[in-house]
Amino acid sequence: MLAAAILVAVFAMLPLAFVAMAAIQAGFPLIAKLVFRPRVAELLYNTLLLIALTVPLCVLHGVTMAWLTERSDLPGRRWWSLLVVAPLAIPAFVHSYAWVSLAPSLHGLFPAVLVSVIAYSPFIYLPAAAALRRLDPVLEDVAESLGDRPATVFLRVVLPQLRVAIWGGSLLVALHLLAEYGLFALIRFDTFTTAIFDQFQSSFSGPAANMLAGVLALACLALLTLEATTRGSARYARIGAGSPRPPRQYRLGAPATLFALACCAAFTALSLGVPLATLGQWLAAGGLAVWRSDELLLCLGQTMLLGTAGALLTTAAAIPIAWISVRAPSRLQRMLEGSNYVASALPGIVVALALVSVTIKFAQPLYQTVFTVLLAYVLMFLPRALVSLRAGLAQAPVELENIARSLGRSPLQALCGVTLRFAAPGAAASVALVFLAIVNELTATLLLSPSGTATLATAFWSKTSEIDYAAAAPYALMMILLSLPLTGLLYHQSKRVAGR
Missing domain, CATH: 1.10.3720.10 (MetI-like)
Known part of the structure; x- marks a missing residue:
């Protein structure tokens, strides 16, 4: 697990390494000319x-x-x-x-x-x-x-x-x-x-x-x-549950x-009324002509495929780091986990440029392939999977895993058969959150996707670039319909964490 976590952390630092190497190769005179x-x-x-x-x-x-x-x-x-x-x-x-x-x-x-x-x-x-x-x-x-x-x-x-x-x-x-x-x-x-x-x-x-x-x-x-x-370094935690009664509700007055x-x-009205009214207006103006079922279904299918594969791959990549953060916390574990957060904070366009440069120079057969797009999703959305997965693994007692190993199970079999079953709700939340992010991702998909690949987001962007707002409306509506249940999951998860 530690070796796998180190491998994932090293891969996550790829965008930062790309930025550093680009600066070294350019040299200070060119950097000064382009930056200043x-x-x-x-x-x-x-x-x-x-x-x-x-x-x-x-x-x-x-x-x-x-x-x-x-x-x-x-x-x-x-x-x-x-x-x-x-x-x-x-x-x-x-x-x-x-x-x-x-x-x-x-x-x-x-x-x-x-x-x-x-x-x-x-x-x-x-x-x-x-x-x-x-x-x-x-x-x-x-x-x-x-x-x-x-x-x-x-x-x-x-x-x-x-x-x-x-x-x-x-x-x-x-x-x-x-x-x-x-x-x-x-x-x-x-x-x-x-x-x-x-x-x-x-x-x-x-x-x-x-x-x-x-x-x-x-x-x-x-x-x-x-x-x-x-x-700041102030302490916000408390010992005990605090007051057992609910917080007082303040009266606002008429x-x-x-x-x-x-x-x-x-x-x-500004945040929901304007987008929904505009979508309705463009859909009514376009009529049935904008509902090109073949193109729309193709984009929906590719979005679902990339979203599902990317979410599963990202969650799988998060398992080693989440596991050692729960089972073997240490200074090395904190460093490995922090490297993933720092790398994923970089914009998608920096991640995409890093993968473009690396694949062209060292792995040209992978350039503009679906695999490269999935690697970009892993780099960008790994923390989303890590947070929920770590919470799920924390609820799996280590004693049950040890009992499974004492009965002849290998460490991998004990992990998959016992621990991951307890962590399944957290893993499902990880998959849902990453899937939501991938559905709405635009920049990295535009730069890295192979020819002929069109997600709902990239197809929507293609239509808007042509100022064909009516034709773009169905793609926007499909993205919203895909995102609504996952946004509801995020809302209810935040309420559950808050004790509601």
């Missing part, structure tokens, strides 16, 4: 400004909705919590497609911020709501008994305990902003990812694309370092209730 130029400064400014505006707005919306649905008497709190998470079922580039269809002149920074907040604020809401559910209400009661008003209690007692959830969600949003291509390409807002993709198409992984990929990788590592150093309901309805 006005275009790179403009892209860096656009990207940092996008993150600086989007992340605080996502935090504000996510934390506010978490408090309203978990701690207030807002009418229909359960339904509002579902509606807040529902935008995750709509790919970010479909959100952008809907807004561009609604207002073709919509482009630039502020439309990019608007669509990004709509698409990514659930990443803040889910951990914040889970953390609020698990807080001990006694701490708030003590603060109020000492004279603090409810607003002061929230700022001094509740909000500091949400720090880990907010920091983690903010990091996830920022990494998505660095990696996203389709959303910003449709909005016509230039970021590093859109520039790298354009460079790749024009120069076929030339030095300019590689150097931009290096800058983007450094930006991702800087975000990871910033989150790790600013997260004016605040009406204002909160209006805000919730407005955001739901």
Whole structure:
């Protein structure tokens, strides 16, 4: 298991090794010429400004909705919590497609911020709501008994305990902003990812694309370092279950209730109403002609095939690291696990460029094959499988595995016949989460997929690139229908972890 975990970790570091080798081969004069130029400064400014505006707005919306649905008497709190998470079922580039269809002149920074907040604020809401559910209400009661008003209690007692959830969600949003291509390409807002993709198409992984990929990788590592150093070292755990009673629900009052309901309805209209209404409009305008069953079924079949194979391969690759993290935790295990998280934080376009360069130079028969696409999925989505699988393995008693081995089973037979059976629910959740990510993945699939391969995402992108929005609508609808049940699984899993 340790040998397998080391092999997976070494493979996961391939994108970082590609960035380093590209820099070494280019040499400092070429690096200075390609990096220290006005275009790179403009892209860096656009990207940092996008993150600086989007992340605080996502935090504000996510934390506010978490408090309203978990701690207030807002009418229909359960339904509002579902509606807040529902935008995750709509790919970010479909959100952008809907807004561009609604207002073709919509482009630039502020439309990019608007669509990004709509698409990514659930990443803040889910951990914040889970953390609020698990807080001990006694701490708030003590603060109020000492004279603090409810607003002061929230700022001094509740909000500091949400720090880990907010920091983690903010990091996830920022990494998505660095990696996203389709959303910003449709909005016509230039970021590093859109520039790298354009460079790749024009120069076929030339030095300019590689150097931009290096800058983007450094930006991702800087975000990871910033989150790790600013997260703090405060203790958030407690011994015992805390107060046995549920948290107190705050009364909003009539004016605040009406204002909160209006805000919730407005955001739901923006995040769900606009995409669904736009899809309905284009489907009605296209009529039966846009439902080309042969093309649509082919794309659906290839999406299901790639999604299933990629999810199973990614989950299988996560088994060794998840197993040693539960059975044999150590400093080496933490290093191996951390390398997978760091590597997967890199944008899909950097992963794709790394695999393009490696396959062309060292394994040319694998270039533009399905196997290369599946390897990209493993590199990008391994942590999604690792988290759920590790939780499932932690529920498998090691004593049962030892008993199976004492009865003559080999270690592999004991692992497959006993441990993995207990871990099956966690493995199923891993497969579902990775499958959801693959269904909505665009950049790496566009760059690596062999000729003739068309997933729902790439076919949708091909239609929108031709400004044929009516023909793209069925593919967008199919992606949403595939993502809805898996998004529901993610929502219920977060509630179960939070103790609901």
